[in-house]
Amino acid sequence: MAAKKKTSWSIGELAREFDVTTRTIRFYEDEGLLEPARRGQTRIYSAADRTALKLILRGKRLGFSLAESRQLIQMYNPDANRAQIEALLAKIHERRAQLTQQLRDIEVMQLELDEAEQRCLESLK
Amino acid sequence: MAAKKKTSWSIGELAREFDVTTRTIRFYEDEGLLEPARRGQTRIYSAADRTALKLILRGKRLGFSLAESRQLIQMYNPDANRAQIEALLAKIHERRAQLTQQLRDIEVMQLELDEAEQRCLESLK
DNA sequence: GGGAAAGCTTACGTTAACGTAAAGTTATTG
DNA sequence: CAATAACTTTACGTTAACGTAAGCTTTCCC
Numbered sequence: 001m002a003a004k005k006k007t008s009w010s011i012g013e014l015a016r017e018f019d020v021t022t023r024t025i026r027f028y029e030d031e032g033l034l035e036p037a038r039r040g041q042t043r044i045y046s047a048a049d050r051t052a053l054k055l056i057l058r059g060k061r062l063g064f065s066l067a068e069s070r071q072l073i074q075m076y077n078p079d080a081n082r083a084q085i086e087a088l089l090a091k092i093h094e095r096r097a098q099l100t101q102q103l104r105d106i107e108v109m110q111l112e113l114d115e116a117e118q119r120c121l122e123s124l125k
Numbered sequence: 126m127a128a129k130k131k132t133s134w135s136i137g138e139l140a141r142e143f144d145v146t147t148r149t150i151r152f153y154e155d156e157g158l159l160e161p162a163r164r165g166q167t168r169i170y171s172a173a174d175r176t177a178l179k180l181i182l183r184g185k186r187l188g189f190s191l192a193e194s195r196q197l198i199q200m201y202n203p204d205a206n207r208a209q210i211e212a213l214l215a216k217i218h219e220r221r222a223q224l225t226q227q228l229r230d231i232e233v234m235q236l237e238l239d240e241a242e243q244r245c246l247e248s249l250k
Numbered sequence: 251g252g253g254a255a256a257g258c259t260t261a262c263g264t265t266a267a268c269g270t271a272a273a274g275t276t277a278t279t280g
Numbered sequence: 281c282a283a284t285a286a287c288t289t290t291a292c293g294t295t296a297a298c299g300t301a302a303g304c305t306t307t308c309c310c
Contacts, residue, residue: 012256022257027298041258041305055237058230063188066297072234075241085245092242099231099238105183106224106231109197112180113224116200117217120210137286147287152268166275166288191267 009045011036018057028056031066033073051076062102068095134170136161143182153181156191158198176201187227193220 015022028034029043034052036043045053052073059069071091074080080088136147153159154168159177161168170178177198184194196216199205205213 010256021299023300024298026258031297042307043257058234061188061230062227062234063186072237075238075245080248082249085248089242089245092238092245096235096238099235102187102227102231105186106227109183109187110221110224112197113200113217113221117214120200120214120217123205124207124210135286146269148270149268151288156267167277168287 007047009050011043011045014045014050014053018053020057025053028053028066031070033066033070048076062099071095132172134175136168136170139170139175139178143178145182150178153178153191156195158191158195187224196220 009017011022011025014020014025025034026043029036033056034045034049036045036049038044055072055076056066056069059072064072072095075088075092134142136150139145139150140147150159151168154161158181159170159174161170161174163169180197180201181191181194184197189197197220200213200217
């Protein structure tokens with residue numbers, strides 16, 4: 001038997017998996033970042049929703065705002081006209097520039113942490 | 126003549142150099158992140174203040190809170206007893222772990238941007 | 251089948267990180 | 281030497297990103 005891949009999730013399952021509250025997940029929906037299906041009242045999340053959530057949280061770890069993550073999610077949907085796509089391309093370049101800057105910042109900060117650690121170890125002797 | 130190194134700055138000079146408002150700089154002081162000297166009422170910033178500000182802003186670009194940056198600044202001052210220094214060491218390790226995670230996140234996100242760009246370019250043909 | 255667990259909506263509360271405005275005091279400069 | 285630019289304090293306002301609580305419905309489990 002091939003292992004059946006899970007294709008839908010409840011809000012609680014996602015909350016546990018990604019260690020956020022259900023409130024947070026519903027908030028992201030209010031903000032238009034997630035669009036779960038419904039069975040009656042109950043939300044049902046697809047693999048796409050799950051991916052979007054992953055993307056949002058990764059963005060958060062990098063200090064992105066939800067507005068920025070919203071743009072990232074849009075980059076996953078190629079449902080746009082020429083003008084919109086060119087706008088997307090511009091945003092992609094912006095993000096890349098930001099990531100490059102962050103890489104530089106991380107390098108510098110790692111060095112500084114190294115030095116700070118040295119000073120700490122020194123002063124413990 | 127040897128070039129004279131600047132050793133003090135006004136709030137306006139720092140604001141221009143780092144592209145923040147004076148309000149922001151004063152706010153950081155309220156929060157205990159900067160401790161400028163005074164000539165009369167007027168604030169005078171030292172090289173150390175300038176370094177701290179740089180550190181805060183670098184932290185911001187990486188999504189650090191001011192509380193976290195405060196800790197980073199403390200790592201620059203070795204004026205602590207044994208217990209405090211060991212606490213510092215622990216925080217240094219935490220930060221390093223976070224930076225490592227951020228590096229991973231950046232790598233993934235760069236790949237995703239590459240793919241998104243490909244899709245955009247495709248749909249423009 | 252009855253109670254706990256999970257889900258739902260609505261709505262007000264909270265915190266961080268400044269913005270903005272008012273009103274006054276020094277510094278600079280044509 | 282006057283005006284304008286730069287600085288000051290005090291204080292209320294704002295936005296993002298949820299937290300928290302109340303009250304109700306649905307689902308699961310023994």
